Amino acid sequence: MKKFVLGSASVIALAISAPAFGQSVSNVDQAGNSNAATVTQTGTNDSDIDQTGDNNTATVEQETFGAFGASGNNADIIQTGNFNTATAEQENGVPGSIANQATITQNGDGTSTGEANTAIARQSGNDNTTTIDQGVAGLGTGNSNTADTRQTGSANMIDVAQINDGAAATLRQTGEGNTSISSQGRPNAASTTSGQELVVFQNGADNTSDIDQRGSGNYASVFQSGERNTSTIRQPGADNNIGVELASIGVNQVGADNTSTVTQGANNGLVNVNQTGDELTSTVTQTGRANNSVASVNQSGTRNTSTILQDAPPPPTGPGREMTANLTQSGSDNVSDITQTNTLGAPAVSGNFASVTQSGTFQTSTVEQDGHENDATVNQSNTGNESEVVQTGNANFAEVTQSGSDSTSTISQQSNESWARVNQAASNSSSSITQTANGQNALVLQGGSDQTAVIRQSAGAGVLGIIGGDLPDSGISWARIEQTAAGSGNSSTIDQEGLSNFALTRQVGNRNSSTILQDGNANLLGIFQSGDDNRSNVTQSGLRTNFSNLSFLANVGVQQTGDRNQSDVVQTGDYLDTAFVGNIENTFRVLQSGDDNTSTIDQSGLNPEARLLQAGNFNTSDIDQAGTENRAFVDQIGSGNSSFVDQLDPAGVNNFADVDQTGDDGLSEVLQTGSNNTATLAQGGSDNESFITQAGTGNTATVTQGSMMNVSTIDQNGIGNSAIVSQGM
Structure with a gap:
């Protein structure tokens, strides 16, 4: 055994070589x-170096020499002071050898980078342990300490604890079953230390x-x-980064x-996670006030799972x-x-953003x-694919694009300034948007x-939001569903309740069904259906349900x-x-062409107008209107x-009906009761029948029927009646 005790000296170098x-x-x-102090040992050794003062250097080398392995070694370095450097190197490459242990403790209290301590540890072999402690608990000093550790082998352990500000640590492990534990900053003092850096490399x-x-930063x-x-x-402190500097x-x-x-x-937390491989899992949690927090996760492989939680407390x-x-x-x-979550409150500047991109199968x-x-x-x-987006409060926007099969998308906004968009190109798709x-x-x-x-919307925008054109102004509440790409089994429902609603549905192909219910003011509507088993239901209630001065409605209203x-x-x-200029009325238009068409219109209000055109096969039309200045065109x-x-x-008041039937089995009945009634019918082609009954002031009825089995009956009761019937022609 050798023991050396040295007193104070300005520069003293000690080298101990123990080849025994x-x-x-x-x-x-x-x-x-x-x-x-430099200690070199071979075999199973213990080394203890204690240094008190500044600018000291301690080095322990415990290594294999020839056939003699360095195993079961202990290296313990304690340095008290500033600008000290400690290095421990242990080599253990012999199978079955005993694990080495290196411990470096640096109790510095320097206040600047020039007074920082440095700890370096190198270990090879299995089951080795490196422990590094830097800083002084309870002090606001001991800044900018540095720790650098490397382990090669399996089941090794690195434990680094750095107290105080500006510490930096690099931990490297190569092998299997290795563990790295790192702590920077003072415990229970999340906001009083800052500027620490820690990098861990593990391969195996x-x-x-x-x-x-x-702490912070x-x-x-x-x-x-x-x-x-x-x-x-x-990282429980503020202004922390996880990533960025090393290739983001x-x-x-x-x-x-x-x-x-x-x-x-x-x-000001910043997190970057990059995972490549199979069965990957990533969880990112950002809490506290969570201002200016950014979390980015990139996963490549199969069965990936990622969870990002950004949570701040409510006011105050x-x-x-x-x-x-x-x-x-x-x-x-x-x-x-x-x-x-928990981002509501003043000031209204919480600009949250979330983006998800998934490519593969079974995404949710x-x-x-x-x-x-x-x-x-x-x-x-x-x-x-499945996607659900829930947004609550203020200027919400959500966009979901799913391309593939078995897609389901649900967006709920509860809401201010809301806008939602879903694009699904694909089989078995279902989409539900709820906006309130x-x-x-x-x-x-x-x-x-x-x-x-x-799509369900409840109350939005004002009546003055409609300014004309093919579509309403962007400030209006509106909903649009289009289902195309040759179709099959399409179904569409739009439910709107409130002011200035606009709804559009377009379906092409196979088993189409569409229902629009609007309850409110200034509602507009359009339904397009082309091909196979189509059905359309429209219910509108409120003021100015349709506007005939819009070119959109000139073509579409089913x-x-x-x-x-x-x-x-x-x-x-x-x-x-009161707010609109031009030919603005409650009106409706149905155009049906081909096969088994049936249409029923029931209108009630001040200025209803109904227009219907049916071309081809088994057509039936029923129009019922009540109110002032009613009109009907069939x-x-x-x-x-x-x-x-x-x-x-x-x-009554100013009722008008015009029915024109051309060809085949036509039958028309018009019954009007009220003022200034006019009914006009023209029928062409076989089995025609017409019945017109008008009661009340200023009635006029005109019937023209083409050949074959024509029957016409006109019954008028009231002042200024006139009837003209021409049959056979």
């Missing part, structure tokens, strides 16, 4: 400044990295390559079955502002969950946002079979082309021309036509 291959024990004590399988950083980065690696990072990566995992967990508190402590979440997943069986994405200026974007591609109040917009486009889209078409329309509304062209117009008084 038994057990060697070295104990070195140095007091003063600029001391240097079943490795674990655990990082705990206290900290930076952490983890690189793991291999399988079943786990990374955990906790905070956690980089390459391999299978890797797991990453990141927790940040307070403001909150709200959190400017939260951003970005997620990209590529592979199969991906699941993504992004939640941004859920985004929840709560608070000002929300924005969510989800893009999923191919097979088994304020300036709502919704758009669903679906292509390919079995689509179902439901249009059906082909096969078993049916249309039911009920409008109840009034027209007051044109039927082609076989089996029947038309019934009854304008149901009450109290």
